[in-house]
Amino acid sequence: MSDPVWTAILLAGQRPGVDPLAHAFGESWKAKVKVGGEAMLSRVARTLLAVPEIGRVIVMAQSPELLFDGDCAWLADEPRIETAHSDSGIATSVAAIAGSATAPWPVLVTTADHPLLTVPMIEAMLASGADADVAVGVVGRRTLLAAYPGNQRTWLKFRGEAWSGANLFVLRSDRAMAALTLWSEVERDRKKAVKLIAHFGPWLALRALTRTITLDAAMLAVGRKVGMVARPVALPFAEAGIDVDKPSDHALAEQILAARG
Known part of the structure; x- marks a missing residue:
């Protein structure tokens, strides 16, 4: 059986103001x-299109047509690029098209502010979590700080490691x-780890806050609560953890890209 043809949703909008x-x-x-x-x-669109498994890329923003000029003018003529309008929230916007004829399953979601994204990062996401309905890319604090000491990220602390999101979702x-x-329910608190964890119930929140549960176990527990x-x-x-x-x-990011040559 051939590999599935993936849809990539590329989030390119921004907050009001x-x-x-x-x-x-x-x-x-x-x-x-x-x-x-x-x-x-x-840059991110080119990287996504370089992945053989990705059949189409949906650029999602409040006004995606306003983005396709200058460096991005080529996107308007690329047959594998389509657009979708976002509404008041990222999760609700993705939910409006995920699994539809516009963005059939399986879907990879990433963001335009991820210029360090590479094909191997994407391939790792597509290849992982085959037994999961949802997979979330993360980078461990030890991994990131070993390469870039002192880099400031938002860390979610669990047993054995602290994690930062990689803006990659399957x-x-x-x-x-x-x-x-x-995601829609907790979107406002995505940078507030305590509130986000508390949303999932007192027992899981206590275990997370006392770091007596791993991230993997916590995500499995959350999934069971909602049937996935x-x-x-x-x-x-x-670099997957640096947006x-x-x-x-x-x-x-400029330094890293210069070093890549």
Whole structure:
């Protein structure tokens, strides 16, 4: 049996108001900020299209048509690129198209502010968690800080390790919709670890806060509550945990891309 043809949803929108990173670099849209001489949106889209398993890329933003100029003009003519409009929340926007004719299963979700994304990172996500309805890419603190000491991330602390998200999510079937509903409910608290964990009940929250449960066990427990199987994918790539939200991230990403040559 041949490998499935994946749909990639590329999140390129931004929050209401002026985005600090976009403003710092004279852009209206964060996704258009250049890193390594190329707009982040263009760079991430090229990486996704370089993965043989990915058949189409859906660029999702409030006004995706406004993004396709300059470095990103080629996206308008690429037959594997489509667009979708986002609404008031990321999770509800993804849920509106995931599993539809526009974005059939299985689906990979990533973000335009991930210019360090590579084909091996994506391949690792697609190959992992085959027994899960949902897989979430994460990077361990030891992995990231061994390569980039002092780098500031939001860490979720569990038994044995602390983890940062890699902005990579695999959704394999209709059962993943439960995860999108859950994501929508906690989206406002995504940077507040205590509130996010407490959402899943006092026993699980206590175990997480006392670090007596691993991330893998915690995700399995959360999945059982909503009728799905969810697993983390611990990526061995430090750069997978570095997105570009602020000028210091931008400077680091520039250095890393320059070193890649």
